[in-house]
Amino acid sequence: xxxxxxxxxxxxxxxxxxxxxxxxxxxxxxxxxxxxxxxxxxxxxxxxxxxxxxxxxxxxxxxxxxxxxxxxxxxxxxxxxxxxxxxxxxxxxxxxxxxxxxxxxxxxxxxxxxxxxxxxxxxxxxxxxxxxxxxxxxxxxxxxxxxxxxxxxxxxxxxxxxxxxxxxxxxxxxxxxxxxxxxxxxxxxxxxxxxxxxxxxxxxxxxxxxxxxxxxxxxxxxxxxxxxxxxxxxxxxxxxxxxxxxxxxxxxxxxxxxxxxxxxxxxxxxxxxxxxxxxxxxxxxxxxxxxxxxxxxxxxxxxxxxxxxxxxxxxxxxxxxxxxxxxxxxxxxxxxxxxxxxxxxxxxxxxxxxxxxxxxxxxxxxxxxx
Amino acid sequence: xxxxxxxxxxxxxxxxxxxxxxxxxxxxxxxxxxxxxxxxxxxxxxxxxxxxxxxxxxxxxxxxxxxxxxxxxxxxxxxxxxxxxxxxxxxxxxxxxxxxxxxxxxxxxxxxxxxxxxxxxxxxxxxxxxxxxxxxxxxxxxxxxxxxxxxxxxxxxxxxxxxxxxxxxxxxxxxxxxxxxxxxxxxxxxxxxxxxxxxxxxxxxxxxxxxxxxxxxxxxxxxxxxxxxxxxxxxxxxxxxxxxxxxxxxxxxxxxxxxxxxxxxxxxxxxxxxxxxxxxxxxxxxxxxxxxxxxxxxxxxxxxxxxxxxxxxxxxxxxxxxxxxxxxxxxxxxxxxxxxxxxxxxxxxxxxxxxxxxxxxxxxxxxxxxxxxxxxxxxxxxxxxxxxxxxxxxxxxxxxxxxxxxxxxxxxxxxxxxxxxxxxxxxxxxxxxxxxxxxxxxxxxxxxxxxxxxxxxxxxxxxxxxxxxxxxxxxxxxxxxxxxxxxxxxxxxxxxxxxxxxxxxxxxxxxxxxxxxxxxxxxxxxxxxxxxxxxxxxxxxxxxxxxxxxxxxxxxxxxxxxxxxxxxxxxxxxxxxxxxxxxxxxxxxxxxxxxxxx
Numbered sequence: 017x018x019x020x021x022x023x024x025x026x027x028x029x030x031x032x033x034x035x036x037x038x039x040x041x042x043x044x045x046x047x048x049x050x051x052x053x054x055x056x057x058x059x060x061x062x063x064x065x066x067x068x069x070x071x072x073x074x075x076x077x078x079x080x081x082x083x084x085x086x087x088x089x090x091x092x093x094x095x096x097x098x099x100x101x102x103x104x105x106x107x108x109x110x111x112x113x114x115x116x117x118x119x120x121x122x123x124x125x126x127x128x129x130x131x132x133x134x135x136x137x138x139x140x141x142x143x144x145x146x147x148x149x150x151x152x153x154x155x156x157x158x159x160x161x162x163x164x165x166x167x168x169x170x171x172x173x174x175x176x177x178x179x180x181x182x183x184x185x186x187x188x189x190x191x192x193x194x195x196x197x198x199x200x201x202x203x204x205x206x207x208x209x210x211x212x213x214x215x216x217x218x219x220x221x222x223x224x225x226x227x228x229x230x231x232x233x234x235x236x237x238x239x240x241x242x243x244x245x246x247x248x249x250x251x252x253x254x255x256x257x258x259x260x261x262x263x264x265x266x267x268x269x270x271x272x273x274x275x276x277x278x279x280x281x282x283x284x285x286x287x288x289x290x291x292x293x294x295x296x297x298x299x300x301x302x303x304x305x306x307x308x309x310x311x312x313x314x315x316x317x318x319x320x321x322x323x324x325x326x327x328x329x330x331x332x333x334x335x336x337x338x339x340x341x342x343x344x345x346x347x348x349x350x351x352x353x354x355x356x357x358x359x360x361x362x363x364x365x366x367x368x369x370x371x372x373x374x375x376x377x378x379x380x381x382x383x384x385x386x
Numbered sequence: 387x388x389x390x391x392x393x394x395x396x397x398x399x400x401x402x403x404x405x406x407x408x409x410x411x412x413x414x415x416x417x418x419x420x421x422x423x424x425x426x427x428x429x430x431x432x433x434x435x436x437x438x439x440x441x442x443x444x445x446x447x448x449x450x451x452x453x454x455x456x457x458x459x460x461x462x463x464x465x466x467x468x469x470x471x472x473x474x475x476x477x478x479x480x481x482x483x484x485x486x487x488x489x490x491x492x493x494x495x496x497x498x499x500x501x502x503x504x505x506x507x508x509x510x511x512x513x514x515x516x517x518x519x520x521x522x523x524x525x526x527x528x529x530x531x532x533x534x535x536x537x538x539x540x541x542x543x544x545x546x547x548x549x550x551x552x553x554x555x556x557x558x559x560x561x562x563x564x565x566x567x568x569x570x571x572x573x574x575x576x577x578x579x580x581x582x583x584x585x586x587x588x589x590x591x592x593x594x595x596x597x598x599x600x601x602x603x604x605x606x607x608x609x610x611x612x613x614x615x616x617x618x619x620x621x622x623x624x625x626x627x628x629x630x631x632x633x634x635x636x637x638x639x640x641x642x643x644x645x646x647x648x649x650x651x652x653x654x655x656x657x658x659x660x661x662x663x664x665x666x667x668x669x670x671x672x673x674x675x676x677x678x679x680x681x682x683x684x685x686x687x688x689x690x691x692x693x694x695x696x697x698x699x700x701x702x703x704x705x706x707x708x709x710x711x712x713x714x715x716x717x718x719x720x721x722x723x724x725x726x727x728x729x730x731x732x733x734x735x736x737x738x739x740x741x742x743x744x745x746x747x748x749x750x751x752x753x754x755x756x757x758x759x760x761x762x763x764x765x766x767x768x769x770x771x772x773x774x775x776x777x778x779x780x781x782x783x784x785x786x787x788x789x790x791x792x793x794x795x796x797x798x799x800x801x802x803x804x805x806x807x808x809x810x811x812x813x814x815x816x817x818x819x820x821x822x823x824x825x826x827x828x829x830x831x832x833x834x835x836x837x838x839x840x841x842x843x844x845x846x847x848x849x850x851x852x853x854x855x856x857x858x859x860x861x862x863x864x865x866x867x868x869x870x871x872x873x874x875x876x877x878x879x880x881x882x883x884x885x886x887x888x889x890x891x892x893x894x895x896x897x898x899x900x901x902x903x904x905x906x907x908x909x910x911x912x913x914x915x916x917x918x919x920x921x922x923x924x925x926x927x928x929x930x931x932x933x934x935x936x937x938x939x940x941x942x943x944x945x946x947x948x949x950x951x952x953x954x955x956x957x958x959x960x961x962x963x964x965x966x967x968x969x970x971x972x973x974x975x976x977x978x979x980x981x982x983x984x
Contacts, residue, residue, distance in 0.1 A: 052441050055414040056464025056587050063573050074560050093411040094516050094559040096947050101411045177461040182446040272598040272865035302580025308598025309590020325451035
């Protein structure tokens with residue numbers, strides 16, 4: 017917690033403590049996209065459809081979520097902006113919000129310890145002093161008061177593109193900033209939903225789970241050591257890819273004209289935790305290597321530096337693809353023989369005046385088939 | 387209720403109050419609008435626009451592999467990132483000396499057409515129109531709502547909403563049926579987008595030299611089915627928008643002055659014609675003129691040029707009231723273009739980004755991280771604070787006057803644009819004609835948007851026919867290979883959803899020596915330049931009358947926000963290339979009331 021600002025009406029009494037699955041019937045979602053972001057994750061949640069759309073959540077149409085869910089998000093806010101938009105955020109800082117809240121952070125978190133009295137990114141102004149309120153100030157005040165904290169997108173989870181080598185802001189992910197052992201007022205760790213941007217249904221599904229948990233209708237979200245929901249990020253891109261069959265047969269795309277496996281032309285799918293090849297992008301359409309786009313590992317903590325230049329063969333890709341090539345060639349040959357056979361109908365499909373199907377209505381009764 | 391800052395009367399002015407909206411909602415990015423309003427004269431006397439996020443793309447891209455540029459620059463923007471990738475591919479193609487196959491160009495065009503349909507729809511119906519919905523009009527102009535409820539909608543028999551008030555109710559956020567339908571349409575259009583470019587909003591399948599999208603009959607079939615499914619909505623959208631905006635002119639005489647500026651519009655062209663486009667700079671004027679949305683500059687209702695070479699050479703970046711050091715004495719990366727024309731030190735190719743963090747000073751000092759791009763006209767050498775009209779207004783206007791586009795589905799007449807949409811489930815074959823309006827103002831920027839959705843849909847039918855024709859002839863190569871040269875320059879011109887987008891690239895030792903993306907919001911949100919010329923937002927709002935019925939004490943500022951949002955602000959673009967730190971001690975207050983929305 018950093019300095020309290022003059023507008024704070026009283027020393028905040030919070031943070032209140034809650035249980036992990038408390039049974040709220042009303043909750044706010046305070047979404048802040050003023051990290052160093054492109055707002056692409058906010059835009060992404062407007063396309064979630066198969067896992068509960070954002071309007072269904074707001075309208076209370078998703079089963080087992082709290083009765084009243086109030087979404088506060090700059091991109092979708094019906095307000096005209098300024099103080100009108102910021103009011104619930106200020107109320108939350110003052111412990112005056114009428115219900116608990118989930119804090120969603122979008123964008124990389126700048127390092128404010130390296131820039132003197134300046135700031136890298138702000139949201140609104142202090143109503144009394146008129147000074148911009150840096151994003152870090154909001155996080156300092158809101159994260160400990162939030163029942164749960166969710167980081168949306170690779171910028172907020174692990175730093176992402178703006179944390180690339182040579183960057184001037186020293187920016188990082190939310191867990192780097194708050195500490196990987198951070199616990200919210202509900203006693204919960206940060207929930208990381210990486211992706212650049214987040215896959216829309218992954219984000220909405222996680223949010224819906226959190227809401228069902230808030231309503232007391234779901235257990236705690238299971239997370240891996242990178243704080244990702246396990247059921248979304250437990251498998252690799254390659255394991256779900258419809259081009260992986262080409263890999264098995266040692267049959268690789270050598271440029272982007274090919275429908276075959278792209279590991280030799282920049283795809284990092286075999287070592288990247290992401291479900292995009294299973295889930296597609298928009299309600300099942302699109303994706304990455306499954307539709308001809310190399311996986312650039314955009315969900316990963318090591319993104320982007322460890323995979324640049326994007327269009328070169330990944331390190332290790334050359335070895336593994338060479339090793340599988342002799343096996344793959346043999347298998348491809350063997351399969352082509354079987355495939356040839358399968359492409360022929362059985363020989364008794366004909367129009368000659370004779371039945372050659374082996375028809376035998378009393379099969380097994382004359383001891384012939386013993 | 388917020389406190390307001392009373393300002394000492396100057397001259398004859400009285401009751402001048404500072405008002406700010408920071409952050410502005412229902413846009414992408416961090417925008418603050420700071421105004422001074424004369425409530426006696428009901429007029430905005432001053433406006434400044436500023437932003438507060440710094441990421442530093444141009445800085446951290448230096449020294450990187452130029453082939454990475456399309457992947458990286460997409461991350462500049464979370465709603466039209468693909469426009470950046472596309473523009474970067476165009477610039478890289480020029481630098482690498484390659485072109486793209488026909489079917490690859492059609493796939494790019496279909497992807498971008500879907501992006502226009504998606505983005506214009508979600509922005510217009512889920513963001514802009516909240517300012518025109520029943521709930522907002524009730525809170526700001528109750529008498530206008532009463533009148534709307536009594537006014538028959540001229541196209542009511544076609545779109546099904548009997549009165550203007552019914553249309554306004556249909557756009558109430560999260561409850562109105564057009565608001566909800568638009569969210570659904572924005573999903574269908576994103577599916578169309580993903581069929582072509584893999585992922586929204588950072589595409590996975592676009593590469594310099596082409597695309598990895600497989601040009602199967604199936605992807606085009608899937609696209610066509612979805613396009614047919616949204617046509618009713620698109621047709622109704624044009625009519626409903628026309629009804630509402632025409633009503634505003636009637637109900638609030640003088641409303642044409644909201645967001646009004648002298649007409650000075652730029653369009654950098656969209657949708658390449660693969661028969662013409664070879665990406666050579668030397669041929670750029672000719673292939674630029676074959677684009678399916680014509681590039682050009684319109685000043686005072688006249689088409690000044692349609693040449694991309696004129697457009698390229700006329701660009702100047704001024705420091706303005708921004709937090710940078712000058713680069714006048716820095717390295718000149720490009721002194722002459724490939725045609726031998728001199729290239730100015732203030733041209734994007736030669737910009738060296740030198741951030742100089744400092745306190746924000748809205749009273750005569752520097753106050754923005756956005757620099758001030760300006761345009762020097764080729765004929766009169768006049769300097770213009772060029773705007774994009776939010777994108778569609780400039781695109782339709784240049785295309786209408788140039789008379790160069792004729793695909794059957796869209797035809798430029800030399801004075802208008804005809805858009806022909808085929809019969810759809812609930813609506814007959816429909817022709818819309820867009821004519822240049824009398825004004826460049828908020829309502830006309832907004833009105834152009836649904837027309838351009840119709841335009842993109844109509845052109846998509848043409849692109850689909852061409853793409854399927856290629857596939858059925860067996861022309862399915864989508865990618866041309868290349869080597870990155872040791873040294874090269876390139877430039878790409880495209881239309882981001884909200885207007886002009888250019889990428890300028892300098893390669894040395896096969897690495898990026900300079901990369902300068904100049905997106906639409908840099909032009910529109912620019913602050914006062916070095917000569918004191920205000921940027922387009924500022925210019926559009928200053929001197930604007932106020933029509934809101936609320937007085938100073940419960941003022942919402944809906945007219946001002948309508949003016950700002952008509953430009954389709956997208957601030958991550960505006961400040962993508964800048965880094966640094968700022969600090970402000972300005973004492974400006976935000977209005978703080980109205981419903982708390984869930």
